[in-house]
Amino acid sequence: MSSSTYPRRRSTHVIPNHFLLLLGIPRLLTLASQPSQYAHRVHLALDEVKAEYVTHNIDLQAKPAWFLEKINPEGTIPALSYGPKCAPDDPSPEAAAIPESLVILEFLADLFPNGGILPPNDPVARARARLLVAHFESVFTVAFKSAFYEGKSPQLVLDALLEFQARLPKDGFALGAWGMVEMSAAPFLVRTWMLLEHDFGHYPVGEGTKAWEALSKEDKFTRVRKYVEDMKAYPTFRGSWDEVRKLSVRS
Known part of the structure; x- marks a missing residue:
């Protein structure tokens, strides 16, 4: 898939009025339907905490203007958009755009403190x-x-x-x-x-x-x-x- 929206996961962690959108693209060593090793990290974390999210792929050879303007001017993936629910290719101006796989993992650990990413009380x-x-x-x-x-x-x-x-x-x-x-x-x-x-x-x-x-x-x-x-x-x-x-x- 060059551009797709994955089925949402049912979440046991309710975040009212917020929407998780994972933006990524397969790289050299992966399939079009599966993430690169960097995006794979984020998928593992999202699935472990049972977050509800949508994935939208970005063609790195033809990066859309909205991605560079609203999500990550550096153009790298994965990136996470966190904010009001919106169309995958039209992120809300109120959404927080978070690039870099390890930064996203830290963000998810804070968002889901009991989700198993980091020990919550140690x-x-x-x-x-x-x-x-x-x-x-x-x-x-x-x-x-x-x-x-x-x-x-x-x-x-x-x-x-x-x-x-x-x-x-x-x-x-x-x-x-x-x-x-x-x-x-x-x-x-x-x-x-x-x-x-x-x-x-x-x-x-x-x-x-x-x-x-x-x-x-x-x-x-x-x-x-x-x-x-x-x-x-x-x-x-x-x-x-x-x-x-x-x-x-x-x-």
């Missing part, structure tokens, strides 16, 4: 979650872009995974329960396994498969392998991910 745990997300963003996502988009060695991804793994607990999710860390990391980590296994990337042919074999077999990656398996099995993520369809588009 400032220390909230700080730990934010520190892990900050580390992941500054180390792993940089390595991800370098390998898959810029053609640098997948070894950068493996090294970044080991750094992130060292910050995880011995088992389970980062803070015990699924939350912001997993919403931030899962879209990147699950794609990493898929892309390496099928040697998709701008690095030399064969380098991805070689890195995937190391991830799959070497003991030093045991913890992060289990972490990714647990995330893939989590209901909110499982309902948002269709690897077979993604691979059919990439093939």
Whole structure:
């Protein structure tokens, strides 16, 4: 879908007179009917809190004027419009426009304090979650872009995974329960396994498969392998991910 409105989710968190509109577009590594890794983060958070929202896709090759003028002059996605109910392509002037996936996750954590994004009554745990997300963003996502988009060695991804793994607990999710860390990391980590296994990337042919074999077999990656398996099995993520369809588009 180049431009679509998804069915609304029934919400257990009532926000009178306000409307959530997620604006995004599929990128290189995704399907037209599913979000990029950045928009995927926001979809995971919205679905976890059972928010009622509408998604409207933006063509980044032909950005509409209303998006640049009313939502995000930088032109990046995802972006969230929060305000009075309106047509997806005609946001209300009273609406708040919020770009950047991690900023949106923080906003949703405030909007839905008991929704499971951040622990509601534990400032220390909230700080730990934010520190892990900050580390992941500054180390792993940089390595991800370098390998898959810029053609640098997948070894950068493996090294970044080991750094992130060292910050995880011995088992389970980062803070015990699924939350912001997993919403931030899962879209990147699950794609990493898929892309390496099928040697998709701008690095030399064969380098991805070689890195995937190391991830799959070497003991030093045991913890992060289990972490990714647990995330893939989590209901909110499982309902948002269709690897077979993604691979059919990439093939």
